[in-house]
Amino acid sequence: MRKELPMIVTILSALSLIFSQYFFSGKQLGLTDVLDKWYVISVSFAILLGVINLTRVHVNHIRRRREGWWNSIALLICMYGYSALAIQQTVDGPQAVWIYNNVITPGDSTMFALIAFFIASAAYRAFRVRTKEATVLLIAAVLVLLGRAPIGDAFVKGWGSGFWRFPSWGEAADWVMNVPNTGGFRAIIIGAAIGAFAVAFRILLGLERAHLGGTGAK
Amino acid sequence: MERLQSIDRRWIYLLLALVVVIALLNPIGLPVKVGNTTRTMFEAVDALPPGSVIWIGMDFNVSSKAEQFPMVSVLLDHAFQKNLKVVGFAMWPNGGQIFKQLVEPVAKKYKKVEGTDFLNIGYKPGNGVALRAMVTDVNNGAAGVDHNGKPITSSPLGQQVKRLTAQYVNFVVDIAAGDPGTVDYLNFVATPEKIPMATAVVNVSVPQEMPYVQSGQYKGLMGGLRGAAEYEILAKAVGKAAAGMDSQSLAAVLITLFIVVGNVGYLATRGKK
Numbered sequence: 001m002r003k004e005l006p007m008i009v010t011i012l013s014a015l016s017l018i019f020s021q022y023f024f025s026g027k028q029l030g031l032t033d034v035l036d037k038w039y040v041i042s043v044s045f046a047i048l049l050g051v052i053n054l055t056r057v058h059v060n061h062i063r064r065r066r067e068g069w070w071n072s073i074a075l076l077i078c079m080y081g082y083s084a085l086a087i088q089q090t091v092d093g094p095q096a097v098w099i100y101n102n103v104i105t106p107g108d109s110t111m112f113a114l115i116a117f118f119i120a121s122a123a124y125r126a127f128r129v130r131t132k133e134a135t136v137l138l139i140a141a142v143l144v145l146l147g148r149a150p151i152g153d154a155f156v157k158g159w160g161s162g163f164w165r166f167p168s169w170g171e172a173a174d175w176v177m178n179v180p181n182t183g184g185f186r187a188i189i190i191g192a193a194i195g196a197f198a199v200a201f202r203i204l205l206g207l208e209r210a211h212l213g214g215t216g217a218k
Numbered sequence: 219m220e221r222l223q224s225i226d227r228r229w230i231y232l233l234l235a236l237v238v239v240i241a242l243l244n245p246i247g248l249p250v251k252v253g254n255t256t257r258t259m260f261e262a263v264d265a266l267p268p269g270s271v272i273w274i275g276m277d278f279n280v281s282s283k284a285e286q287f288p289m290v291s292v293l294l295d296h297a298f299q300k301n302l303k304v305v306g307f308a309m310w311p312n313g314g315q316i317f318k319q320l321v322e323p324v325a326k327k328y329k330k331v332e333g334t335d336f337l338n339i340g341y342k343p344g345n346g347v348a349l350r351a352m353v354t355d356v357n358n359g360a361a362g363v364d365h366n367g368k369p370i371t372s373s374p375l376g377q378q379v380k381r382l383t384a385q386y387v388n389f390v391v392d393i394a395a396g397d398p399g400t401v402d403y404l405n406f407v408a409t410p411e412k413i414p415m416a417t418a419v420v421n422v423s424v425p426q427e428m429p430y431v432q433s434g435q436y437k438g439l440m441g442g443l444r445g446a447a448e449y450e451i452l453a454k455a456v457g458k459a460a461a462g463m464d465s466q467s468l469a470a471v472l473i474t475l476f477i478v479v480g481n482v483g484y485l486a487t488r489g490k491k
C-alpha cells in the first residue's frame with residue numbers, strides 16, 4: 001500500500017481538479033476553492049516538515065562530528081533563534097528588523113553581487129573563437145552585453161533610416177533579443193509545456209511513478 | 219602571448235571592483251536611451267485614471283536588491299504621482315517586508331496613507347494556488363490578515379479590493395526574480411481575468427520573458443537595472459538605478475576587453491599548438 005495509496009490520492013486529486021476546472025457543475029460546487037485551501041494548508045505543513053528534516057540532518061552532523069559540523073550549529077542557532085524572535089515580536093519587531101536589515105540583506109546581496117565577478121572571469125575564459133558556433137555565441141554575447149548598457153549606443157549611434165538604417169549598438173542588441181532569442185525561447189516554452197502535459201497525463205494514468213520513489217516509469 | 223590566455227582571476231576581480239566603485243563615486247553621466255518595452259509599461263501605467271488599483275507582485279528576495287529595489291521604488295513613485303491605489307502581495311517570504319521597507323518613504327513623500335492609498339497584504343504561502351485564491355476572494359486568500367496582522371477588511375482599500383479580477387484591479391505588475399512569479403500571474407490572473415499586466419525582472423530573466431512581451435501578454439517590461447533607470451527617466455524620478463548605469467557600462471566594457479585579450483592570445487598561439 002506504500003505506493004498504491006499515494007497513487008490513488010494523486011489520481012483522485014487530479015480528477016477532482018479536472019472536474020472543478022473543466023465542468024460547470026464542478027465550478028458551481030466551489031471545488032476549486034476547497035482544493036486551493038487544502039493545498040495552502042498542505043504547503044504550510046510542508047514548511048514544518050522541512051524544519052524537522054533540516055534539524056534531523058544537522059543534529060546528525062553535529063553528533064558524528066562531520067566536517068564543518070560547527071556550521072550546522074550556526075544554522076540551527078540562526079533558524080531557531082530568528083524563528084523564536086519573530087514569533088515573540090513578529091517579523092516587524094525592532095530586533096528582528098535589525099537582524100534582517102543588517103545581516104540578512106547585506107549577506108544575501110553580497111552573495112548575488114559576487115556572481116558578477118564569476119561571470120567576468122568565466123566570460124574571459126569561455127568565450128574563445130574556437131569554432132564557428134562559438135564565434136557566433138561570442139558575437140551575440142558582446143552585442144547584448146554592451147547593447148544593454150548605455151555605453152553601447154555611445155560607441156555606435158546608428159545612422160540612416162528605413163531599409164538603409166545602420167543600427168546603433170543598442171538596436172542590434174534588441175534585434176538579438178527580439179528575433180533569435182525569442183524564437184528559441186518560444187520553442188523551449190512550447191516544448192516544455194507539451195512535455196509537462198505528457199508527464200501529467202502519465203501520472204494521472206498511473207504510468208509514471210517516479211514521484212513515489214523507486215525507478216519511475218512502469 | 220600565452221599569458222594573455224591565463225590572466226590570474228584575482229586581477230580580473232580587482233579591476234572589476236575598481237571600475238564599479240570608481241564609476242559609482244565619479245559618474246560620467248552617459249545618456250540612457252529609453253527602450254520600447256519600458257516605454258510601453260510606463261505608458262500603460264500612466265494611462266490609468268486616478269483612483270485605479272495597481273497590484274504589485276513582490277516576488278523576489280533581497281539578493282536582487284541592487285536591481286529590483288529601484289524598480290519598486292520608481293513604480294511606487296509613479297503610481298502615487300498619478301494618485302493610483304497600490305496593493306502589494308508576495309509569493310516570496312521576504313516580499314511583504316521589502317514592500318513595507320520601500321513603500322514607506324515614497325508614501326511619506328506623497329502623503330499617502332496605509333489602508334487608504336496602499337495595502338500590504340504581505341507573504342502568503344501556496345505560490346500559484348495562493349494567487350488563484352486571491353482571484354476568488356482576497357480576504358480569504360490572505361487568511362483575513364495583511365502583513366501587519368491587521369484584518370484586511372478593516373481598511374478602506376481592503377474592503378474595496380474584494381477579488382483579484384478586472385472588476386477590482388486595473389493593472390498588475392509582477393516584480394520577479396524567479397519562480398513563483400510571472401508565469402503564475404500569466405496563468406492564473408492576467409490571462410483568465412483579462413487584467414493588463416507588465417513585469418519587472420532581473421537582467422538574466424529578460425530573455426525568457428521576451429516571448430510574452432512580443433505576444434502582447436505583457437504590456438511592457440522593465441528589464442534589470444537598465445529598465446529601472448529608463449523608468450526613472452520617464453517618471454521624472456531619477457534615483458539609484460540611473461546612478462548605477464555608468465558602473466554597469468564600464469563593467470561591460472571591461473569584460474569585453476578581457477574577452478578580446480583572451481582571444482588575441484588564443485589566435486596568436488593557435489598555430490603553435
